[in-house]
Each structure stands twice: as structure tokens, then as C-alpha cells.
Amino acid sequence: LSQLPGWSLRPDGSILIATGNDDALGVYTCTPYNSYGTAGESQPTRVLLKDPPAFTLRPKEEYFQEVGRELVIPCAARGDPPPTLTWLKVGSVGQSSAQVDGNSSLVFRPLVKEQHGLWECTATNQVASVSATTSVHVLGTSPHAVTNVSVLPLLLAANISWEPGFDGGYFQRFSVWYTPLVKHPPRAHHDWVSLSVPVGAQHLLVENLQPDTSYQFSVLAQNKLGSGPFSQIVTSVPRGFPVTTVPPEPPAMTVRVFLSPPQALTANETVRGVLLQWEPPAQLSVALSGYALELRQEKGGWEVLDRSIPSTKTQVLVPGLIKDAFYEFRLVAFAGSYISDPSNTVNVSTAGMEVYPSRTQLPELLPQPVLAGVIGGICFLSVAVIFSTMAACIMNRRRAARMQKRRQDPPLVFSP
Numbered sequence: 001l002s003q004l005p006g007w008s009l010r011p012d013g014s015i016l017i018a019t020g021n022d023d024a025l026g027v028y029t030c031t032p033y034n035s036y037g038t039a040g041e042s043q044p045t046r047v048l049l050k051d052p053p054a055f056t057l058r059p060k061e062e063y064f065q066e067v068g069r070e071l072v073i074p075c076a077a078r079g080d081p082p083p084t085l086t087w088l089k090v091g092s093v094g095q096s097s098a099q100v101d102g103n104s105s106l107v108f109r110p111l112v113k114e115q116h117g118l119w120e121c122t123a124t125n126q127v128a129s130v131s132a133t134t135s136v137h138v139l140g141t142s143p144h145a146v147t148n149v150s151v152l153p154l155l156l157a158a159n160i161s162w163e164p165g166f167d168g169g170y171f172q173r174f175s176v177w178y179t180p181l182v183k184h185p186p187r188a189h190h191d192w193v194s195l196s197v198p199v200g201a202q203h204l205l206v207e208n209l210q211p212d213t214s215y216q217f218s219v220l221a222q223n224k225l226g227s228g229p230f231s232q233i234v235t236s237v238p239r240g241f242p243v244t245t246v247p248p249e250p251p252a253m254t255v256r257v258f259l260s261p262p263q264a265l266t267a268n269e270t271v272r273g274v275l276l277q278w279e280p281p282a283q284l285s286v287a288l289s290g291y292a293l294e295l296r297q298e299k300g301g302w303e304v305l306d307r308s309i310p311s312t313k314t315q316v317l318v319p320g321l322i323k324d325a326f327y328e329f330r331l332v333a334f335a336g337s338y339i340s341d342p343s344n345t346v347n348v349s350t351a352g353m354e355v356y357p358s359r360t361q362l363p364e365l366l367p368q369p370v371l372a373g374v375i376g377g378i379c380f381l382s383v384a385v386i387f388s389t390m391a392a393c394i395m396n397r398r399r400a401a402r403m404q405k406r407r408q409d410p411p412l413v414f415s416p
Helices: 368-408
Strands: 007-009 015-017 026-028 045-047 051-057 062-066 071-073 076-080 084-089 106-108 117-124 129-139 147-154 157-163 173-180 193-196 203-206 215-223 234-236 263-269 274-279 290-297 303-310 315-318 326-335 346-349
Touching: 051 117, 051 129, 062 071, 071 129, 147 215, 147 234, 157 173, 157 215, 173 203, 263 326, 263 346, 274 326, 290 315, 303 315
Parallel strands: 062 129
Antiparallel strands: 007 015, 026 045, 051 076, 071 106, 084 117, 117 129, 147 157, 157 203, 173 193, 173 215, 215 234, 263 274, 274 315, 290 303, 290 326, 326 346
16 A cells, blocks of 8 residues: 555555545455454445546526516536536525526526525535535616614614615615504504615614613615515614613614514415415514504515504405406504514415406495495485476476467457
8 A cells, every 4th residue: 555645554444545546456365364364355436437527517606687588507527437417596484486497407488576686506426515605696686685783772772783685776775664652542664764875875873862761773775666575574672861870771772573474375366356364473562453454466575555554353354456467465463563574475366267356445435324325415406306306397397288278369440
């Protein structure tokens, strides 16, 4: 072994070959022995050299393409045995909608906003695995959500900072939304205050906050095509003025909100529309106030459909859907000022379904007493017009009869 560079014999009897080359090829046997001799050699084993995967065609570092168009990203490798190539979106959960063709190229047909991000091509065989990454930038979309939102509690204020998401190919601006978590009378869960962020800034100082009060903060990005999704909600407590008679307050800590999302959201078609059913949140720290229903159509942005669903309800009927369309629904629960994460998403396709029109808006525009008065007035005017017309007809007939009688009477002759 001393004549072979990089070869060594370990204490346990195994051979270590630092660099595999043609010298290592062959058949090997192992013969154990001690002072009494040996029981014979082992069965022979053959050493073969195999090549690890090596890329013959690597994807570029970045790809830019308009939403809705086709994008093909090549990737090829060789090895012995031939490697298997797979594609995966970094950080994604579940299977993506992208396809891989016969040449192991990644195919987006069509390209959608959700496919924006970092993709990895991996070549694997029995020897090793190698990978290459590329960034896909989807242009012509609304902005992506900001990340790494942090809140620094200050004296009667808070400094919010974040990292911008991809702008969708257009200039984007930001706004900071916040709301206090206090015991108010029942109010809408979306009673948030928004502040515009100066152009180019990635942080904002929110002042005039109440001391020792929990606040929720979120950041929204917007461009010429609309608004992106809100960032994750961060809860923090601004500091108050120190009191000299008591020790200084410890640093403010983030308050954990115990409000889990609604569970087991399902959708079923009925004769009146699509019926959504769910189960209440499993964990909540305060009394449940209600639910808000959100929807989006054809992978568009999320919109609030109904924000005043009572907490006692576990189902809601959705009328007014467009025929031959694809919808996604989800629920959020709110308890006072606490807002849960969204529930699971259910998909509804109206292909082949009847169109369910929304209920008339007239009762919502006029109160019932006013509406009753308007209808009564219209009826009274209609009756008055009918009676007036009848009276005019009768008077015309009587006048015509008198004129006819005068024509029939003989003339009077006067003599001197």
C-alpha cells in the first residue's frame, strides 16, 4: 500500500483510497489472521468506478418573463449511471403547477404570479447529487408581500421595518396599517389605520400610540396594477413614561394571540347557490366576534365578500357567482380586535352550474317604512288618475247628449 499514493490501512482492517482512479479498479479479498493463523480469506469484491452527475447544460441565474406567456428553462446532466433530473421550487409546500418536458427542461405554460421565486434543478445517481438554482421573475403582476416585518417598541411610538417583495415589474409604494387591541364595544374587525410610507423608504415611525397597549401592525405593497397581499401581522406594545416610584419596566414583548383559524371549510352546490360550511376555531383566548369571507377569481387578488358573518353561524350561502368561472374561498375569524390566519382554501368551479343572481338591492337602499310609503303613494296616485279619467269621460258624454237634443227640437216661429 505504501507504493500507492493516497492509500492507507485503517486499524479496523479497511482500506482507505483518498482518490479513486484506474489504480483502484480490480477484485479484492480480505484475509484476517492472528497468532494462531487464519480461517481463510473473504469472498472477493469488485471495485468499479462510477462518475458522479455533472451538468452539461445549466440554467441561467435569472429569467424575466411576462405573466401569461410561456417560459422554458433548460437543464441537462451526464453521469455513470445516467442521473435523474428533478425540479423543485425552493421554499414551496406541495407540488407546483410547472411541468417538466422530455429533455428535463422546466416548462411554465402559462406563467403565473405564484411561480415567481427560486427554482432548483437536481441531478442524482447512485454516486452523488448535484444541483443548480435559478430565479424566475414574473413581470406584469401586482406586488408580492413584504417579508421580515419587525416592530421596535419606543416611547409612545413604534418603528416598523421590512424587506420589500418583488414589485411585479412596476414601481411600488408601501403603507403601514395598525390597530389597537383594546376592549372596545363591538366594532368591525377591519377598523385599521393606514399611513403612507415615503418613496424609497423601508421603515416608518408610527407615533402618538397609547402606552402599554397592544397593537397589531401589517405592511401593504401597491403598484399600478393594484395591491399585493398584506404581510404577516406583528403584535407589539409601545413603552410608556417611566414612573419614579416603581422599577423601570422590562422591554416590551410580543403578545401571542391565541386565535386559530376556522377549520374544515367545505363547499357544496345547492339549488340556491354554493353553500360554504366550516367548524369554529379550535383555540381562542377571547370570545369569538364573527367571521369574514374572502374570495378570489382565476388566481387574482383576495377580496372581502362578507365581513359581518355572526359567530354563531357555521355556514353561509354564496349567490351571484358568474357562470363558467373558477373561484377560491377562505375564512378568517375575529374576536374583538384579534384576527386569525386564513382557513383552508376551497375551490369552486361554476362550469355547467346555473347562475344564481344576487338578491335585489332595493330593500338595502330604502328603509322599510319609507319603502311602504312610496309604494302607497304610487297606488294612491294611480287610483286618482283612473277616477279623473272616468269623470272626464262621463262629462263629455252628457255634453254630447245635450247638443244632440238641441239639434232635434223644431225652430220657434214668431208672428207680428
